[in-house]
Amino acid sequence: MTDDDLLDELLGDARSEIDSIDDQILNLLERRARVVARVGEVKKANNLPVFHPAREEDLIYNRRREAAKLALSPEMVEDIFRTIMRSSRIKQTKTMAQKCVMPGAKVLVVGGAGAMGRLIHGWFSAAGYDVCILESDDWGMVEEKAAGVDLAILSVPIHNTGEVAERLAPHLAQDAILADVTSTKSEPMERMLGAHPGPVLGLHPMFGPTTDSLDKQIVVVSPGRDPEGCQWVVEQLAAWGAVTVAASAREHDEVMDVVQGLRHFATFAFGQFLSKRKISLQRTLEFSSPIYRLELDMVGRLFAQDPTLYADIIFSTPERLELLRGYVESLEDNINMLKEGDVGTFMEEFAKVAEWFGPFSDQAIRESSYLIEKMIERF
Amino acid sequence: MTDDDLLDELLGDARSEIDSIDDQILNLLERRARVVARVGEVKKANNLPVFHPAREEDLIYNRRREAAKLALSPEMVEDIFRTIMRSSRIKQTKTMAQKCVMPGAKVLVVGGAGAMGRLIHGWFSAAGYDVCILESDDWGMVEEKAAGVDLAILSVPIHNTGEVAERLAPHLAQDAILADVTSTKSEPMERMLGAHPGPVLGLHPMFGPTTDSLDKQIVVVSPGRDPEGCQWVVEQLAAWGAVTVAASAREHDEVMDVVQGLRHFATFAFGQFLSKRKISLQRTLEFSSPIYRLELDMVGRLFAQDPTLYADIIFSTPERLELLRGYVESLEDNINMLKEGDVGTFMEEFAKVAEWFGPFSDQAIRESSYLIEKMIERF
Numbered sequence: 001m002t003d004d005d006l007l008d009e010l011l012g013d014a015r016s017e018i019d020s021i022d023d024q025i026l027n028l029l030e031r032r033a034r035v036v037a038r039v040g041e042v043k044k045a046n047n048l049p050v051f052h053p054a055r056e057e058d059l060i061y062n063r064r065r066e067a068a069k070l071a072l073s074p075e076m077v078e079d080i081f082r083t084i085m086r087s088s089r090i091k092q093t094k095t096m097a098q099k100c101v102m103p104g105a106k107v108l109v110v111g112g113a114g115a116m117g118r119l120i121h122g123w124f125s126a127a128g129y130d131v132c133i134l135e136s137d138d139w140g141m142v143e144e145k146a147a148g149v150d151l152a153i154l155s156v157p158i159h160n161t162g163e164v165a166e167r168l169a170p171h172l173a174q175d176a177i178l179a180d181v182t183s184t185k186s187e188p189m190e191r192m193l194g195a196h197p198g199p200v201l202g203l204h205p206m207f208g209p210t211t212d213s214l215d216k217q218i219v220v221v222s223p224g225r226d227p228e229g230c231q232w233v234v235e236q237l238a239a240w241g242a243v244t245v246a247a248s249a250r251e252h253d254e255v256m257d258v259v260q261g262l263r264h265f266a267t268f269a270f271g272q273f274l275s276k277r278k279i280s281l282q283r284t285l286e287f288s289s290p291i292y293r294l295e296l297d298m299v300g301r302l303f304a305q306d307p308t309l310y311a312d313i314i315f316s317t318p319e320r321l322e323l324l325r326g327y328v329e330s331l332e333d334n335i336n337m338l339k340e341g342d343v344g345t346f347m348e349e350f351a352k353v354a355e356w357f358g359p360f361s362d363q364a365i366r367e368s369s370y371l372i373e374k375m376i377e378r379f
Numbered sequence: 380m381t382d383d384d385l386l387d388e389l390l391g392d393a394r395s396e397i398d399s400i401d402d403q404i405l406n407l408l409e410r411r412a413r414v415v416a417r418v419g420e421v422k423k424a425n426n427l428p429v430f431h432p433a434r435e436e437d438l439i440y441n442r443r444r445e446a447a448k449l450a451l452s453p454e455m456v457e458d459i460f461r462t463i464m465r466s467s468r469i470k471q472t473k474t475m476a477q478k479c480v481m482p483g484a485k486v487l488v489v490g491g492a493g494a495m496g497r498l499i500h501g502w503f504s505a506a507g508y509d510v511c512i513l514e515s516d517d518w519g520m521v522e523e524k525a526a527g528v529d530l531a532i533l534s535v536p537i538h539n540t541g542e543v544a545e546r547l548a549p550h551l552a553q554d555a556i557l558a559d560v561t562s563t564k565s566e567p568m569e570r571m572l573g574a575h576p577g578p579v580l581g582l583h584p585m586f587g588p589t590t591d592s593l594d595k596q597i598v599v600v601s602p603g604r605d606p607e608g609c610q611w612v613v614e615q616l617a618a619w620g621a622v623t624v625a626a627s628a629r630e631h632d633e634v635m636d637v638v639q640g641l642r643h644f645a646t647f648a649f650g651q652f653l654s655k656r657k658i659s660l661q662r663t664l665e666f667s668s669p670i671y672r673l674e675l676d677m678v679g680r681l682f683a684q685d686p687t688l689y690a691d692i693i694f695s696t697p698e699r700l701e702l703l704r705g706y707v708e709s710l711e712d713n714i715n716m717l718k719e720g721d722v723g724t725f726m727e728e729f730a731k732v733a734e735w736f737g738p739f740s741d742q743a744i745r746e747s748s749y750l751i752e753k754m755i756e757r758f
Contacts, residue, residue: 010421010425010427011418011421011422014414014415014417014418014421015434017414018411018414018415019441021407021410021411021414022411022438022442022460023445024407025404025407025408025411025459026442026445026446026449026451026456027449028400028403028404028407029404029449029451029456029459030449030450030451031400032397032400032401032404033450033451035393035396035397035400036393036397038393039390039393042389042390042393043390046389055394059401062398063401063405066402066405067405070405070406070408070409071409071412072405072408072409072412073466075466076462076463076465076466077405077408079462079757080404080408080459080462080463081401082756082757083455083458083459083462083756084455084459085756086752086755086756087452087454087455206666206667206668207668210748215755216755217755218666218667218668220666245665245666247666251662252666255659255662255663255666256666258653258656258658258663259663259666259667259668259671260671262649262652263671263674265713266645266649268713268729268732269706269709269710269713270641270645270706271732271736272709272713272728272732273641273705273706273709274637275731275732275735275736276709277637277702277705279637280634281736281739283630283634284634284637284638286624287585287597287599287624287626287631287634287635287638288585288597288638289585289586289597289638291677291680292638292639292642293746294673294677294746294747294750295642295674295677296739296743297742297743297746297747297750298670298673298674298743298747299736299743300736300739300740300742300743300744300747301670301740301743301744301747303729303732303733303736303740304733304736304740304741304743304744307725307726307729307730307733308726310725310729311722311725311726311729314717314725315717315720315722315725321714321717321718323656324714324717325714326652326656327648327652328707328710328711328713328714330648330651330652330655331648331707331710332707332711334644334647334648334651334707335700335703335704335707338693338694338700338703339700341694343690343694346686346689346690346693346694347686347687347690349651350647350682350686350689350690351686352654353647353650353651353654353682354682354683354686356654357650357654357660357678357679357682357683360660360675360679361679361680361682361683362683363676363679364675364676364677364678364679364680364683365679365680365683367672367673367676367754367757367758368673368676368677368679368680369589370753370757371673371676371750371753371754373465374749374750374753375746375750376465376594376595376596377461377462377464377465378458378461378746378749379746
């Protein structure tokens, strides 16, 4: 008799009982989903936001307290209800996708056949806007397509954005909004401002084209000209569930030098090095802690995506190159420290950096521990 | 009337209904936990493993199918039941902590007052072994403490392991197992083998001292001498829920050059660079995608831990230094490529690396997308 057979015999009854309990849980989840759908309709009809953080935190607090009374793990119960609420929000956000802040407005997506362009086109179409697309081989029709447009969104590679803005702007009405979605803002916005005398808005959606819900996704918004005239676009993003963060083009670019430039450069170089050394990914994964697996996932993720996107980000501005040079120089300094076996300097540096990270470290431990837990749970 | 008041009025009934459904779910979870506890007792009494992958996958498969029938998201339902099962396993693993594979054996933990040593001491004590500790200031009592020991585990810094093995070995019985838990294996094991003529076992637990359950945690096991004599230790780890992976000391070290050496070096240098440039962590987090947040969490996590651990890993062997030098050189090559604006080479390199990653990329996208989802859900 194998272990499995033995288990089956000994545990058969208990398993049927578990199956029956789980059935009841599923039925309750289904009833819950119906109530939530009703809530979604009420919110939509009354122009109320999908995400109501105070109510959610309150709910979690109460469920944890109940869990403790029942000798259940509050951590497990919080996880379960966060999962349920996120799923509810995504469903409600889909309902809200139809919400239109500026009914009747005409939207032009330039580069609308690209991955990001298609996504943008999809959002505005679902909300009932009159959306059309202009591709590089349609320029003959620019006059016709740009006529009566209220919002023109440029979804083209960074290095084309300025030029495309200059070609398009003369065909736009003075009060039309000209916006872009590139991942650097200073130069494209300067050229948009120079080309178009009306409202200008810089957008940077902080997510890739595979994202299927805007729920809690971040969009950086850089004011260009006439913020009031542009306000409905920001409100439309919020109505879809996105979180908008305002920043000047310059601040945006400085932050992105690190968040995108440095990070993607380091990730690219790491993956490239693993491949050059022909490291056995499989074997490293078998041996590894969940953190390594998580980090390797980040590297593999980059190489599964469109290289032109990363080329745009890494070959960007002279400031960005300067930052990356500084980074590599600091690595060279560290190699010298290692060559000299200078453990003392390492310990000092470590202490300084740890102090600089300060209270963020606690957050980092908490968040990464949670994700490691989820990784072990799932994979 | 504010938005909140309006919501309260319109949605009050729906909320009470949700609260009542959630109460019922919690009660079912409590009943389920009781059934699972009964299963745990049966497993323990019959020496059956806690983790039964086939049963778990089967359960998930069925729950997903039921979910689809009820128009619930199968993804959400899988998440919920994985959370429930992981929590059950951790509870059962705690029950199994009392399981003793070699009753009556005497265990000596050298360095047992350190963080890892305390953890090891805790496991063996909970299982009913006769455990004692030897610290550096106890060497006067070595004769007495080593007498009759069946398993001596060295939990001291890498660079002391060889020396400690040599001092301890003469006091051990010929058939006692000498084991270590350092993060490199070749040199410590060579010295343990030289010092002790009996069974020798290299262990490398792939998790930190804050881990509170061995469930699904990886321990690399390097055979030294007399694997049969050492087998009970490996079985004991498995009984506690750990996953043991066998590898020669040499292979272990090669893999760890990447998994620990390169990774921790790169993470250290990244954090150090952020602090030198005084980058605003807060602002980068406000702007950033969940991936950046996740990566920054990994960096913050490192600096929240014991620097001596990382010094040991980074200042390790000449082979490791050579690997790190190669890595920094490859970064320098990339900087030259950027300076020359050589996008063509970047695209070629990217394509080569992407091909090398091959099917792992799909796994990476799947796993990282799941974790990003969890990140958005929770934080």
